[in-house]
Amino acid sequence: MELFADTLSWLLLLSGGAFVIIGAVGTLRFPDFYTRTHAAGVTDTLGADLVLLGMLLQAPDAMTAIKILLIFFFLIMTSPVATHSVAHAAYAGREAPLTGKLLLRQNVPLAPGAEDEGGAS
Amino acid sequence: MFAATTLALGVAMILMLIRAVLGPTVYDRVLAVNSFGTKTVLLLGVLGFLMGRPAFLDIALLYALINFVGTIAILKFFRYGGLMTAMDDEDPIRQEGR
């Protein structure tokens, strides 16, 4: 049983680390700001969750486990708000998204309902 | 095994710093710094286990909260030019749309 929990937590920690690195690489590679938010989201959700779950299985006492669960809860609550506020600030600041297969720069729609669907592909 | 995760987090943090330095727009930088903060929280937790000091988890918990508040404060500062402005004023985009 001990061995099983150890192996599982090792797997969780390793795959969490892998997802964190994938998110960081995506943030470096993706072409514009809006796509980068998606790559950063991989780190904020699955990477963080897997690492925290792995730590949860290694927790020596109940107090530590509760603290890890609280960190998990706070990250789940705050990371989408932070991501949305950055994205909305970029939108309000007229940062134009790249759309379509050709990654053409689409003008930011000003009026509600004026954007063309699907972009310029 | 915690050492491997620490290494992965460190590499990812260096990549995030590169993005924060390169980032063409200010939003890229804010996004990178926010993501860097999330990784810092994870790194603090993992280091606490690696060094056998569970008190690090309290610091990680606080850092998670401060990181969020800091991101919102930076964005509000760039948007309104100050922190004391009321946030419920009319949206410039909606205003032009009318």
Add this chain to the structure above:
Amino acid sequence: MSEFLKISGRRIVLVLALIALWMLLSGYWNKATLVAFGAFSVAVTLWFSERAEIVDREGVPTSIFPRILTYMSWLLLEIGKANIIVAREVIRPQIKLAPKMIRVPADQPSDLTRTIFANSVTLTPGTVTVDVREDCLLIHALDEKLADVEGIAEMGAKCTRLESGRGA
């Protein structure tokens, strides 16, 4: 009268939650000085939230407490699935993306469920809520196959059901 009872019920829930949080984080049960300081900090927090007028339906959303747990476990599964798609896009040697801006109707009656909906969309990788409007959300999707309006609208219907019960 019933209005007052409702509000003070929320206050009691808030105080109990704060006491539980303090106990969990500190772990001191029998040191009188520390417990007194804990009670003091709970009182100060309650005073601040009264002063900022945030003890209301949104600040302490008691109406969705039992149902939010099943919703969150469903959401975690969705996050896992979407993450794998995005991770595959990242490690593709040649970047091949087709980002898209979509509009998804959001007809949630209350701000609370609409906020939960917008946050769930942002939390799912591959879709980020860019703007919240009167009747819809403006969403940036990473790829064509992540931009299915029906799937996201179904998530919105689940959020509406969080507050109103089984119906609707």
